[in-house]
Amino acid sequence: MTNRLHNKTDLEDRERILRRIEIEQAKRKPSKIPVFPEIRPLVFGIRLPRxxxxxxxxxxxxxxxxxxxxxxxxxxxxxxxxxxxxxxxGLEYRFISRFLKGEMTKRDMISKLEIAIGQFAKRQETWFRRMERKGQAIVWIDPDYEQLKEKVLEAIYESSSAD
Structure with missing residues (x-):
C-alpha cells in the first residue's frame, strides 16, 4: 500500500519528476550525430541610392x-x-506574357515592369534590414568594381582572422 502511495506522490511532485528526468537523461548514451561548428556567414550587400x-x-x-x-x-x-x-x-516573363496575350500595350508592359522590379528591389532592401535587426552583420559595398574587390577581400580577411 505504501508503494502505491509513494508512486502516486512521485507523479504529483514536480521536483521529483524533474529529478527523475535528469537521471534518465544522464543514463542515455551520447548522441552519434556529429556536432558541427557554428556557421558564421559573411553577407555582402550592394546599396545604391534609389x-x-x-x-x-x-x-x-x-x-x-x-x-x-x-x-x-x-x-x-x-x-x-x-x-x-x-x-x-519571374517578373519579366510574367509581364511579357501578358503583353503577348494582348492584355497590355508594350509601353504599359515596360512601365509596369519597371515599377514591379523597383518594388521587388525595395522588398530585398527590407529583407536585408530585417537581417541586420536580427543581428546579422552585412558588409555594404558600393558597386564600383575597385571598391567592391577591396571591400570583399578585406571582409574575408577579417572574417578568417576572427576564428
Whole structure:
C-alpha cells in the first residue's frame, strides 16, 4: 500500500519528476550525430541610392528587351510552355506574357515592369534590414568594381582572422 502511495506522490511532485528526468537523461548514451561548428556567414550587400537604382533597372530592362527577350518568351510559348508556367519564371516573363496575350500595350508592359522590379528591389532592401535587426552583420559595398574587390577581400580577411 505504501508503494502505491509513494508512486502516486512521485507523479504529483514536480521536483521529483524533474529529478527523475535528469537521471534518465544522464543514463542515455551520447548522441552519434556529429556536432558541427557554428556557421558564421559573411553577407555582402550592394546599396545604391534609389534614383540610381531605378535608372539601372530601366537600363537593364531596355537591354534585355533589345536583346530579344520578348521573342524568347514567344518562342518558349510556341514550343509548348503554358502562360501559367511562364509566369513562374519571374517578373519579366510574367509581364511579357501578358503583353503577348494582348492584355497590355508594350509601353504599359515596360512601365509596369519597371515599377514591379523597383518594388521587388525595395522588398530585398527590407529583407536585408530585417537581417541586420536580427543581428546579422552585412558588409555594404558600393558597386564600383575597385571598391567592391577591396571591400570583399578585406571582409574575408577579417572574417578568417576572427576564428
Amino acid at each position: 534614383p540610381v537604382l531605378r535608372e539601372k533597372i530601366a537600363l537593364r530592362l531596355a537591354q534585355r528587351l533589345n536583346e530579344g527577350m520578348i521573342e524568347e518568351v514567344a518562342r518558349l510559348h510556341e514550343k509548348g510552355l503554358s502562360w501559367e508556367r511562364l509566369d513562374g519564371f
